[in-house]
Amino acid sequence: MATEDSGTGLPTSIEAAWGLRERPGKGPRPGLTLGRIVDAAVGIASVDGLGAVSMSRVASELGVSTMSLYRYVSAKDELLTLMEDAAYGPPPPGEPAEDWRTGFTDWAWGLRTAVARHPWVVNVPISTPPSTPNSVAWMERGLACLRHTNLGEGEKVSVLMLVSGFVRNEARMTFDLLAAHRRKGQSLESSMASWAKLLEKLTDAERFPAVTAALRTGEFDTPGGPDDEFVFGLERILDGVEALISARS
Amino acid sequence: MATEDSGTGLPTSIEAAWGLRERPGKGPRPGLTLGRIVDAAVGIASVDGLGAVSMSRVASELGVSTMSLYRYVSAKDELLTLMEDAAYGPPPPGEPAEDWRTGFTDWAWGLRTAVARHPWVVNVPISTPPSTPNSVAWMERGLACLRHTNLGEGEKVSVLMLVSGFVRNEARMTFDLLAAHRRKGQSLESSMASWAKLLEKLTDAERFPAVTAALRTGEFDTPGGPDDEFVFGLERILDGVEALISARS
DNA sequence: CTCTTTCTGCGTATGCCATACGCTCTACTG
DNA sequence: CAGTAGAGCGTATGGCATACGCAGAAAGAG
Numbered sequence: 001m002a003t004e005d006s007g008t009g010l011p012t013s014i015e016a017a018w019g020l021r022e023r024p025g026k027g028p029r030p031g032l033t034l035g036r037i038v039d040a041a042v043g044i045a046s047v048d049g050l051g052a053v054s055m056s057r058v059a060s061e062l063g064v065s066t067m068s069l070y071r072y073v074s075a076k077d078e079l080l081t082l083m084e085d086a087a088y089g090p091p092p093p094g095e096p097a098e099d100w101r102t103g104f105t106d107w108a109w110g111l112r113t114a115v116a117r118h119p120w121v122v123n124v125p126i127s128t129p130p131s132t133p134n135s136v137a138w139m140e141r142g143l144a145c146l147r148h149t150n151l152g153e154g155e156k157v158s159v160l161m162l163v164s165g166f167v168r169n170e171a172r173m174t175f176d177l178l179a180a181h182r183r184k185g186q187s188l189e190s191s192m193a194s195w196a197k198l199l200e201k202l203t204d205a206e207r208f209p210a211v212t213a214a215l216r217t218g219e220f221d222t223p224g225g226p227d228d229e230f231v232f233g234l235e236r237i238l239d240g241v242e243a244l245i246s247a248r249s
Numbered sequence: 250m251a252t253e254d255s256g257t258g259l260p261t262s263i264e265a266a267w268g269l270r271e272r273p274g275k276g277p278r279p280g281l282t283l284g285r286i287v288d289a290a291v292g293i294a295s296v297d298g299l300g301a302v303s304m305s306r307v308a309s310e311l312g313v314s315t316m317s318l319y320r321y322v323s324a325k326d327e328l329l330t331l332m333e334d335a336a337y338g339p340p341p342p343g344e345p346a347e348d349w350r351t352g353f354t355d356w357a358w359g360l361r362t363a364v365a366r367h368p369w370v371v372n373v374p375i376s377t378p379p380s381t382p383n384s385v386a387w388m389e390r391g392l393a394c395l396r397h398t399n400l401g402e403g404e405k406v407s408v409l410m411l412v413s414g415f416v417r418n419e420a421r422m423t424f425d426l427l428a429a430h431r432r433k434g435q436s437l438e439s440s441m442a443s444w445a446k447l448l449e450k451l452t453d454a455e456r457f458p459a460v461t462a463a464l465r466t467g468e469f470d471t472p473g474g475p476d477d478e479f480v481f482g483l484e485r486i487l488d489g490v491e492a493l494i495s496a497r498s
Numbered sequence: 499c500t501c502t503t504t505c506t507g508c509g510t511a512t513g514c515c516a517t518a519c520g521c522t523c524t525a526c527t528g
Numbered sequence: 529c530a531g532t533a534g535a536g537c538g539t540a541t542g543g544c545a546t547a548c549g550c551a552g553a554a555a556g557a558g
Contacts, residue, residue: 008450009443018451027534028524054515065537067517076516125372126425129444136452136460143459154468155481161422162415162482169418173410176375194258195378201257202267203385210392211385219403232404233411240489276505277553303544314508316546325545499558506553515544524535 010131013078017085018133034072036062038082042118045083049179050120053083080124085132087118091141100245101238103145104163108234111138111167119175122168138164150248159241166237170230178226188226196220259380262327266334267382283321285311287331291367294332298428299369302332329373334381336367340390349494350487352394353412357483360387360416368424371417387413399497408490415486419479427475437475445469 008015015021016034023030040061044053055076056066073079092110096103115121130136142160151159181191196215205212214220257264264270265283272279289310293302304325308315322328341359345352364370379385391409400408430440445464454461463469 008447010447024526024533026526026532028526028536030535032535055517056515067538068536070517071535123374126422127429129426129441131444131447131451136448136457140452140457140460143463147459152468153463153466157463157468158478158481159485161478162485165418165422165482166411166415169414173375173414177378180376192378195380198257198259198380199385202380203389208385208389210396211389214392214402214406217402219401219406229407229410232407233414236408236411236489236493237486238489239492240485240487243488243492244485273504273555275503275555277507277555279506304546305544316509317507319546320506502555502557504553504555507551509550510548512547513545516542518541519539521538522536524533526531526533528529528531 011074011078013073013082014132017082030071032062032064032068032072034082037069037072037079038086041079041083042086045120046118050123053080055079077125077127081127081132084121084124085134087121088114088134088138090134091138096141096145098148100146100149101242104142104241105234105238107138107142107145108163108167111164112171112230115167115171116175119171119179122172122175149245151245155244162241163234163237166233167230170233174226174229189221193221260323260327262322262331263381266331279320281311281313281317281321283331286318286321286328287335290328290332291335294369295367299372302329304328326374326376330376330381333370333373334383336370337363337383337387339383340387345390345394347397349395349398350491353391353490354483354487356387356391356394357412357416360413361420361479364416364420365424368420368428371421371424398494400494404493411490412483412486415482416479419482423475423478438470442470 008020010018012021013034037058041053041058044057044061055069058079059066059069069079073082088111091107097106130139139160142164143156146156146159149156177191178188181188184191186194196218199211199220200215203211203215257269259267261270262283286307290302290307293306293310304318305315307328308318318328322331337360340356346355379388388409391413392405395405395408398405426440427437430437433440435443445467448460448469449464452460452464
């Protein structure tokens with residue numbers, strides 16, 4: 001089986017992504033590389049969504065048989081993990097801004113941009129704490145943004161998880177809804193409008209006074225840009241983090 | 250087919266959940282109810298996880314054939330939506346606290362409690378904006394908690410989505426990790442510790458100075474309770490919301 | 499009371515999916 | 529040059545959602 005090696009406890013394919021594991025000289029030369037497999041899978045996901053990524057589809061895209069892939073990846077979820085790593089890509093190079101809030105805002109937007117480029121990543125099931133190269137690199141950069149704050153190391157990590165979780169979740173809702181609307185051939189606006197209409201039909205003013213009041217303002221009909229909710233949430237969270245940092249002085 | 254009716258645009262099964270749609274007098278009496286089907290599916294998910302919920306498994310649990318279920322539900326994802334609604338259940342009755350922060354904190358904890366009772370809900374794919382009875386009821390209550398603030402209606406909804414998204418995402422990470430650890434037969438502590446060890450092996454101090462520094466404090470080895478991250482994140486977000494409310498005065 | 503309509507349950511079939519197993523052939527090591 | 533580790537892959541197993549159409553039940557229409 002050999003799902004582990006080198007004492008890292010990582011699956012072999014993930015070790016390969018870190019650049020460990022050189023090829024032993026024996027048998028025939030591999031005809032593929034992990035990179036090509038992951039690229040093919042990413043391509044499929046980008047065009048037809050994560051659901052379209054099957055081992056046989058990836059294999060046929062590469063002109064090999066399904067089972068060949070299992071020489072490179074011991075199970076599909078390893079492939080998914082590697083796809084995720086590839087989708088995030090490396091964080092921007094160079095030093096982050098001196099001011100934590102500037103740097104951290106950049107960081108959050110960078111993550112969001114990566115996710116927007118590959119919306120399917122947010123549907124990759126989480127199975128382990130981040131241990132792929134790019135994930136750890138993004139973590140490194142996030143921590144670096146907070147280097148001049150007086151937060152404890154544990155707090156920094158918590159802030160990181162809070163914000164990256166927010167980015168992921170926001171993207172998940174936004175892009176899943178967008179995809180659902182596209183599937184039904186509607187625009188986001190008409191879809192929101194019909195949702196509002198639906199709620200109006202379902203909610204009476206006695207049992208749902210607050211929803212009724214919110215609907216009456218008509219704000220649901222004008223959803224604004226897809227980034228609006230992201231901007232709003234990020235500002236609130238960073239305000240909260242700022243309060244903590246101030247309290248530590 | 251009849252996936253829509255009554256002008257709501259909702260699938261028939263969801264309309265049934267709202268109590269619309271009475272039985273037409275004609276054909277044979279249904280041997281099942283939507284409720285029994287959903288209960289069975291929820292039971293399976295609670296015991297063996299969402300992945301174990303298949304149409305055939307649900308059917309055999311009920312002693313009927315697989316295809317019978319399609320008389321009640323037009324596709325599996327309708328069943329999932331109904332399961333989600335059942336898992337959240339109704340929000341607590343009565344008036345929320347006068348003070349928005351008290352009430353809203355209760356609301357967030359209530360959501361978290363519901364999710365903790367049925368951890369699989371967070372893996373139900375999001376396909377539409379909330380339109381099931383309990384989802385709307387939770388929305389109603391969340392808005393009610395903010396009734397004495399000076400936020401605009403759109404802002405209230407944004408705050409709602411921000412916090413409920415946080416609850417969902419936090420639960421997703423926490424419980425997925427817990428499940429992964431259980432699958433490998435490890436405790437959370439030992440698993441976190443081995444993750445820290447792994448990162449130490451993978452990261453050198455030159456390329457990953459911040460991660461190295463964080464690891465050196467040893468804070469990863471003492472994960473604390475599973476609620477710690479939740480409490481931390483919720484406090485930050487509510488601080489941020491409070492800043493907004495103050496700014497509106 | 500009978501006929502027609504409408505709805506239920508369900509058997510069967512299709513076409514996906516991940517992946518276990520074991521064979522053949524390759525290319526390097528001793 | 530022999531031995532062997534590894535590559536590619538054909539086949540098989542056991543899952544899955546769900547389309548289709550049939551048989552029989554229940555209620556209304558005449």
